[in-house]
């Protein structure tokens with residue numbers, strides 16, 4: 001069993017909710033063993049009020065993203081498409097908002113538009129985008145099933161990584177997109193997106209393969225398709241990540 005903190009949290013949350021549904025009001029925790037017991041007391045114990053625990057857990061529900069300010073992605077796009085909040089606004093050709101299903105349960109997030117995306121105004125349309133389409137096809141998704149966007153909506157010159165201050169300036173736009181879409185799952189593509197989203201400096205190799213949490217959505221990290229074009233060796237791990245993503249998607253949308 002996956003005993004990573006996010007997974008434990010999810011399992012514990014599910015257990016507490018099911019107890020609440022059957023009318024149990026308290027959980028007794030045995031501190032000696034570190035295991036939880038329902039209505040059973042042995043060793044040194046604490047009693048938790050389930051209702052207050054649900055409150056605690058709720059900070060991880062997708063409602064933690066807060067209410068959207070806009071009525072739709074279109075309205076949001078219209079409002080921000082001429083943004084000049086950071087220097088990338090001056091050098092872009094096209095603002096690259098995002099594409100896909102506005103009610104998607106799964107959102108893919110990359111770091112920023114590249115040359116082709118900047119020219120066409122759509123994310124992941126160059127070589128890396130074509131590879132992403134193949135990956136999606138392999139796990140039986142189309143672009144209409146999911147939503148794709150980036151941390152920054154304008155192309156960083158010379159395809160450099162977006163700077164922290166550029167991602168900071170653009171982050172409210174991503175948050176609003178997520179508030180409107182309310183995905184259950186997020187797939188962070190590449191180190192830059194993953195580290196910014198999860199607010200960590202942990203290397204991508206250690207982030208991938210596990211479930212993380214971003215304001216209520218479960219996050220899986222994998223390699224950026226552009227990295228796969230350069231390093232064939234990443235393909236096997238990416239395939240494992242994608243199988244995991246598809247299986248979880250099927251579980252949460254059942």
Ligand code: SF4
Nearest residue numbers: 083085086089154170
């Ligand atoms: S990258 Fe984001 S914050 Fe910067 S100009 Fe473009 S839309 Fe605005």
